[in-house]
Amino acid sequence: MKKREYRHKGGKRVREALADGEKKPVAVCDFAKNLNDHFWYGRTVSEGTKGPVVYEFTRRRVTLSRDGLPWKEVCPDVRRSPGKKTGYTFYISNAPLSTRLGTFVWLNGIRWAAEQCFGEIKSELGGDHYEVRKYNGWHRHMLTCVLAHFFLWRIKIKLEKKSALTHFATARNASRNRTADENILCNGNH
Template structure:
């Protein structure tokens, strides 16, 4: 920025060093800036049924001296690679999307004695504990909801986060309705038989803790009765339901024509510590393809109320993708992945500045009316904002 504005010369070089110090080591308060930013996002994009989006973005790095760098899964390269991993919180509504908050994931290896010198060199605060990506994401969601700065009703995530029952419990405790993508081998107890009409008995009979076997000690915890039904993997469950139970939606117009998918929604019990846990919605999406290829499946769990219609799930299922657009815009146009910073504070400062810049452009895009409004529904099938 300094070189572009001032040209090459001693004065410009001094400004370059000043900017590096301002971002990398400056003691200005990210939290206060982000709090004001989130209030502005509410003014710009806020809707009562707004959607919080949890996702990660990774930054490949050479060397091992930058904060948090380690060999780990890197979404940017699609393999295990040397990188920094960030956890981000975004926001989307019918008005647009932007980023709200961020935190750097510190791999467990950074808490070993062999990293103490690097820990000090990168100026990581002593009070920073080890937290998984799921815990960091839950903390971001809890923080924004506790602040009351932003309207939101939903939170969405991919299966990298939705695979954790503990994470989903923390989302539920915030009062938000989650729609979390989960792996296809996730097991549940369906509350209807495969005919779609017959209620299924709930597996609610336990072996009482005081029941003693002649050959063993008193059980110390509740467990399922042997006659309770078996859990069913979501992938198997999806293939067993009749065609009459699926509903077709045209999602959007892609470069190869309209994207069409069939949806199935049903109720189930989610396992928790090997016992039946909360009752949830299971939402299954099957992409309709004109070829003979195996259909693309996506599976979701949701704690939304019983009265939520399928069309709402279809719309919200597409609200995770805007954060991918945000990442692409931030990296392609705003320098999100272009930085020379080693310090803990510097990484967070840089991401804060990128987040502010992105929302600035979103606001101007709104004012200049560059973005199209809602698409009109098709006469034959409902239309959803989904990928």
């Protein structure tokens, strides 16, 4: 490391910089491409319309850089899609470094459900129809919309169960009546 002077807001400051022979920062995508295959863990994230959604994940401790200088140490969660067209996505979390990779895999899978929930809130319950000027008003409006969505979701589940039970009971009674009619016909009692 060598010291480099620069000006900031009219004053002189000193910053440590990389010497000419030292390594340059590497992009996360390039870092991920150079990882050995046994560092990647394949996981089924969720069920999609075309079958299971499978990604490969890894988590490595790296040092981020700012302006070409070491900045802070983090553990980005890197995701890649297996196959011919491999795309890389990475997330930097404020979770503790001891958080397990499985937790991030689960959160990655549940993201679609959360996006769908907010989409339904905006389109069906007026989540985007607010006229507030402060955060507290917006927060109350969104909380009310989320609670209304949860309430309607629970009612829908209960009605589907009730409908399924009613359908099952009706089908069972119909089969019992059919059996009694068949018995009458077989015994010759009309």
